[in-house]
Amino acid sequence: MSQNKIIEYxxxxxxxxxxxxxxKGSSLHLxxxxxxxxxxxxxxxxxxxxxxxxxxxxxxxxxEMLRQTEQMRTRLIEGIDIQELWELVRDENEHxxxxxxxxxxxGHEITDDHLSAVVRALFEDRLHFKMKDGRFLANSExxxxxxxxxxxxxxxxxxxxxxxxxxxxxxxSGISPEDPPHKEYFVNLLTHLALYGADTLEAKYGKEMLAxxxxxxxxxxxxxLMRLGVWDEDENLDLIRFGIETSFTEKQLxxxxxxxxxxxxxxxxxxxxxxFVITIDGPHTGDFDDAVSFESVGDELHLGIHIADVAEIIPxxxxxxxxxxxxxxxxxxxxxxxxxxxxxxxxxxxxLIQGCDRPALSLLARFEKNGKLLDYRFVASVVKVxxxxxxxxxxxxxxxxxxxxxxxxxxxEKLGEMLPELxxxxxxxxxxxxxxxxxxxxxxxxxxxxxxxxxxxxxxxDQDTPSRMIISELMILYNCLAGxxxxxxxxxxxxxxxxxxxxxxxxxxxxxxxxxxxxxxKLSPAYIETSAGFHSGLGVDAYIxxxxxxxxxxxxxxQRQIRNFLMGEPMVYTKKELGEIRTxxxxxxxxxxxxxxxxxxxxxxxxxxQHQGEKYRAVVIDELRRKYRIVLYDFxxxxxxxxxxxxxxxxGVEIEVEVKxxxxxxxxxxxxxxx
Numbered sequence: 001m002s003q004n005k006i007i008e009y010x011x012x013x014x015x016x017x018x019x020x021x022x023x024k025g026s027s028l029h030l031x032x033x034x035x036x037x038x039x040x041x042x043x044x045x046x047x048x049x050x051x052x053x054x055x056x057x058x059x060x061x062x063x064e065m066l067r068q069t070e071q072m073r074t075r076l077i078e079g080i081d082i083q084e085l086w087e088l089v090r091d092e093n094e095h096x097x098x099x100x101x102x103x104x105x106x107g108h109e110i111t112d113d114h115l116s117a118v119v120r121a122l123f124e125d126r127l128h129f130k131m132k133d134g135r136f137l138a139n140s141e142x143x144x145x146x147x148x149x150x151x152x153x154x155x156x157x158x159x160x161x162x163x164x165x166x167x168x169x170x171x172x173s174g175i176s177p178e179d180p181p182h183k184e185y186f187v188n189l190l191t192h193l194a195l196y197g198a199d200t201l202e203a204k205y206g207k208e209m210l211a212x213x214x215x216x217x218x219x220x221x222x223x224x225l226m227r228l229g230v231w232d233e234d235e236n237l238d239l240i241r242f243g244i245e246t247s248f249t250e251k252q253l254x255x256x257x258x259x260x261x262x263x264x265x266x267x268x269x270x271x272x273x274x275x276f277v278i279t280i281d282g283p284h285t286g287d288f289d290d291a292v293s294f295e296s297v298g299d300e301l302h303l304g305i306h307i308a309d310v311a312e313i314i315p316x317x318x319x320x321x322x323x324x325x326x327x328x329x330x331x332x333x334x335x336x337x338x339x340x341x342x343x344x345x346x347x348x349x350x351x352l353i354q355g356c357d358r359p360a361l362s363l364l365a366r367f368e369k370n371g372k373l374l375d376y377r378f379v380a381s382v383v384k385v386x387x388x389x390x391x392x393x394x395x396x397x398x399x400x401x402x403x404x405x406x407x408x409x410x411x412x413e414k415l416g417e418m419l420p421e422l423x424x425x426x427x428x429x430x431x432x433x434x435x436x437x438x439x440x441x442x443x444x445x446x447x448x449x450x451x452x453x454x455x456x457x458x459x460x461x462d463q464d465t466p467s468r469m470i471i472s473e474l475m476i477l478y479n480c481l482a483g484x485x486x487x488x489x490x491x492x493x494x495x496x497x498x499x500x501x502x503x504x505x506x507x508x509x510x511x512x513x514x515x516x517x518x519x520x521x522k523l524s525p526a527y528i529e530t531s532a533g534f535h536s537g538l539g540v541d542a543y544i545x546x547x548x549x550x551x552x553x554x555x556x557x558x559q560r561q562i563r564n565f566l567m568g569e570p571m572v573y574t575k576k577e578l579g580e581i582r583t584x585x586x587x588x589x590x591x592x593x594x595x596x597x598x599x600x601x602x603x604x605x606x607x608x609x610q611h612q613g614e615k616y617r618a619v620v621i622d623e624l625r626r627k628y629r630i631v632l633y634d635f636x637x638x639x640x641x642x643x644x645x646x647x648x649x650x651x652g653v654e655i656e657v658e659v660k661x662x663x664x665x666x667x668x669x670x671x672x673x674x675x
Contacts, residue, residue, distance in 0.1 A: 002028055002042070006049040006069060008116060009040055015120055017070045019053055019062055033066035035059070046134075047098075047119060049112040069113065076117035077124075080105050086128035086138055095135040127151075157205065160185060165212030171227060172213065187230055193221035194231075195241055222665065234606070236333065238595040245327065248342050255319050256342035260349040262313060264359050266382045268567060272362060273384040275304055276414060279352055280471050283390045287330070287339070288352040289550040291360075291385050292474060294422045300374065301367040301425055305478045306383045308352050309359035310549035311560040313345070316572050320345075321556075325581070328588035330551040333599050334448035346550050354388040361546075361563060363478050371428030376481050380566045387411050394467035398423055423466050426473040433476070438539025439501070439523075441516050446635055448603045458607050458635060475547045476538060482562060483542030487532040491565050492575045493558045494582055496543045497533035499524040510652025514619050517631055517638075518651075528554070528582050530575045553585050604635045605664035615658050615674040620651050630655070630671075641671045 003023040007030060008015050018030035021037070028040045053065065085105055089096065101122075102114045122129045122136060127147050129136045139147070164186040170177040180186070189206035196203055198218065207218055225231040239246065248256070275293040293304035314320050324340045331338040339346050352358050360383045365376035387409060397419050409415060434440070444460040451457070462468070486493045501522040507515045523537060532542040546558040560572045573581065608614075618639075622629035627640045628649060641657060649655065656674035663669075 002045065002048050004052045004055050006051070006053065006066075006112065007040075007045050008047040009044045010046060010123075015046070015123070017066055017073070019055070019066060021055060031062065031066070033063060033070055035063055047112075047116055051112055072113045073116045073120060076113055077121045080117060080121040082121055082125045082128050090138040090141065092138070095132070095137050097135050101136060161205065161209045161212055164189070164209045168209065168213035168215065168224065171224060172215070187225070187228070190221040190225050191230075191240070193218050194225060195237055234602070236599060238598055242591055242595065244331070244338065244595070246338050248323070252319055252323055253342055256345050259313055259320070260344045262349075264312065266359070268380065269359065270362070270379045270381045272304065272306070272381045273357065275383065276411070276418070277304070277306060277383050277385045278387045278389055278415075279354070279385055280389045280391060280394050280467055283392070286347040287350070287550045288385070288388075289350070289548050290471070290475065291352045291383065292422070294418050294425075296421055299369060301369065301421065303365045303367065303425065303474075305363040305365075305474050306352065306360040306381065307362075307478065307547055307559070308350055308550060309361050309380065309559070309563060310341075310350050310556050311563045312359045313350060314341070314556070316560060324553050324556065325585060326588070328553050328585045329592050331592050331596060333596060334603055335450060340551060340553060350550050352383070352385050354385045357382055357384050361559060361566070363481060365477075365481070367425060371425055371432065378482065378485055378562060378566060380563060387415065389415075391465060391467040394419060394470070395465050398466045423470055426470045429473045429477055430469065433539040436539030437536065439519065439537050441520060441537075443513065443516055443636055446600055446604060448600070456603070456607070458604065460634070476540070478547050479545055480538070480540040480543055482546050482558070483532060483540070483544040486544060486562065487542050489565060491561050492530065492571060492573060492578055493544050493561050494528050494530060494554060494578050495532045496526060496535055496545060497529055498526045498535045498537050500536045511619060511654075513631060513633060513636070514621060514652050517621050528586060530578055552589070554582070554589075557581055601637065601667070602664045604637050605662045605667065605669060608659050608662035608669060609664060612659050612661065615656055618655055618657050620649050620653050620655060623649075623651055630657070632657070639669050639671055641673070644673060
C-alpha cells in the first residue's frame with residue numbers, strides 16, 4: 001500500500017513531490033506541496049518512499065514537510081557527479097537500481113531523499129544512463145558521444161530557427177532583408193511544408209520556424225516562397241515532389257553533341273529517298289519521329305510509314321540511354337517540355353527533318369483499293385522528308401474549298417492528289433478495327449494557350465479531325481504489324497494486351513461524353529507483356545508501341561530489337577531483360593501521365609478561378625450519397641456538386657452550373673446550380 005508515503009511522479013518533465021492520502025488500488029489520492037489534491041494512476045508513480053508519514057498532522061505541517069523534502073532532494077543533487085558515476089559502472093553492462101547507485105554516490109547509509117536525488121539527477125542528465133522499468137543501464141561511450149552530437153545539433157537548430165523566424169518576420173512585413181546565414185536551410189524547411197504539409201521531420205521544424213515568426217497557417221509557406229522568388233505563381237510542385245530532372249548534365253550534353261555529329265553509314269539500308277515523304281504534326285512540334293509516303297499504283301495502294309531510327313545513333317547502356325530510361329518519356333506540359341533525349345539530338349540528328357537524309361525503320365505495305373492488306377515488310381531504310389505539314393494545313397487541303405486556302409506549297413498538286421486517298425485508306429483501316437469491336441473513346445484535348453500579355457486561354461483540340469485520324473490510324477497500323485512481325489519471327493519485345501471490357505455500353509445512351517467516361521471505367525487493365533495477345537480497345541490481334549522512339553523509352557527498346565533482326569545482328573535484350581526494363585520504366589511513365597493530367601487540371605482550375613460567376617454545361621455521371629459527380633463539357637473536368645433537397649437527377653442528365661470558387665493550388669472547386 002502507498003498510503004501515508006511520499007510519492008513522486010513526473011508532470012511536464014518535472015518531478016512532483018506528493019503525499020499519498022489514500023490508496024484506492026486503481027488510483028492514488030495525493031497532496032502536492034502546492035496544496036493541490038490530485039488523483040494519479042499507480043503506474044505513474046516513479047518513486048515511493050519506505051518511510052510512512054503521520055497524516056494526522058495538520059495540513060500546514062504536512063505541506064511544510066513536503067517543501068522541506070523537496071528542498072533536501074534538490075540540494076542532494078548538487079553533490080552527484082554523474083560522469084564519475086557513469087565511469088564507475090559503464091563497462092559492467094548491467095541494469096542497476098537507484099539504491100545501488102546511491103550507495104556508490106553517497107557511500108553511507110542512504111535515505112529516501114538520497115534515492116530520489118539519484119533518480120532526479122539521472123533523469124535531468126539523460127546522457128549517461130537510460131532508465132527502463134525503474135532500473136538504470138549505463139550508455140556506451142559511443143552512445144554518449146552520439147547524444148552529445150545530437151544536443152549540439154539541436155542547439156544549432158534552435159539558433160537557426162531564431163535567425164529564420166526573425167528573417168521571415170521582415171519578409172512578411174514587406175521588407176527586403178539581406179540574406180541570413182543558412183538561408184538555404186530555411187528555404188528547404190519552407191519547401192517541405194509547402195510540398196508535404198506536416199508529414200515530415202523537416203516540416204516539423206518548418207512549423208516551429210513559422211510559429212516563432214508569428215505565422216500559424218502552414219499554407220503561408222507557399223506564398224513566402226513566391227515572395228522570395230524561389231517559386232513562381234504557377235510553380236509545378238509535382239516536378240519537385242517526384243524529383244523530375246528538368247535538364248541534362250554537362251557530361252550528357254557533351255555526349256549528345258558528339259553523337260549528333262556522328263556520320264551515319266547507310267550500308268545495308270534500302271534507299272527510299274526517291275519516295276515523296278511527308279510529316280504531319282502539331283504547329284509547335286520540334287521532334288519528328290514519324291513520316292508517311294503514299295502513292296496509287298495501278299489497282300494497288302502503296303503505303304510507307306517511316307519511323308526515325310533512334311537505335312542507330314544511341315547505343316544501349318550509354319549515358320544517354322540510361323538517362324532516357326530514367327525519364328521514360330518526354331513530358332509535355334503547358335509552357336514547358338521536359339525531353340527524354342537532349343535537344344540537339346531529339347530536334348535535329350534524330351528527327352525526320354524536311355530536306356535531310358535520315359535513317360529509318362520503314363513499313364512498306366500494299367493494299368487493294370478497298371483497303372484490304374495484300375502484304376507488308378519492314379526494312380531498315382534511309383529517307384528524306386519532302387514536305388513538313390501541320391494538322392491544320394492537311395485539314396485545309398482535305399476540305400472541299402481548297403482553292404480558297406492560303407496554302408502555297410511547292411508540292412501542292414501532289415498533296416491534293418495524295419492526301420484524299422490517304423484519308424480514305426485511313427477511314428477503311430478504322431472501319432476494319434471497329435469491325436473487330438475496337439472502342440472509340442477519344443475526346444478533344446484541352447490545350448492551354450498563353451498570350452503575350454501573360455494571360456492565357458483554354459482551347460479544345462479536336463482529336464477526330466481528318467488529319468489526326470490519318471496519323472492515328474497509320475501509327476496503330478505500324479504498331480499492329482510490328483507486333484505481328486515480332487510474334488511471327490520470335491523477336492522478343494514488350495507487347496500491349498487488353499482483355500474484353502467488363503461491359504460494353506451503348507454510345508447512344510446519354511450522349512457521347514457521358515458514354516466515354518462511363519465506358520472507360522468498364523475497360524479491363526492494359527498490360528505490357530513479353531507474349532502477344534489481343535488488344536480489345538484497339539481491335540487488333542497483336543500490338544506493340546514502337547512509333548515514338550524519340551519520345552518513349554519502351555518504343556526505343558522495341559525498335560532496337562526489330563532493327564537488329566532486320567540487320568541480322570544479335571538481339572539486344574532477352575525476355576527476362578525486357579521484363580526488368582518494363583518493371584523499371586512503366587511506373588515512371590505512369591507518374592508522368594499523372595503529372596501531365598494534374599497540370600492540365602491546375603490550369604483549368606486557375607481559368608475558372610478567374611471566371612467565377614460564369615455558367616457552364618455539365619453532365620451528371622455518378623449519383624453519390626450527398627453529391628453528384630459531374631463533367632464540365634467545356635473542359636472535360638470532373639467535379640462534384642451537392643444534391644438539391646427534394647430533387648433527383650439521374651446520371652446522363654445535363655445540368656447548368658455556376659462557378660462559385662476555384663483554387664488551383666488546393667485542387668478545389670465549388671459549384672452551384674445555375675437555375
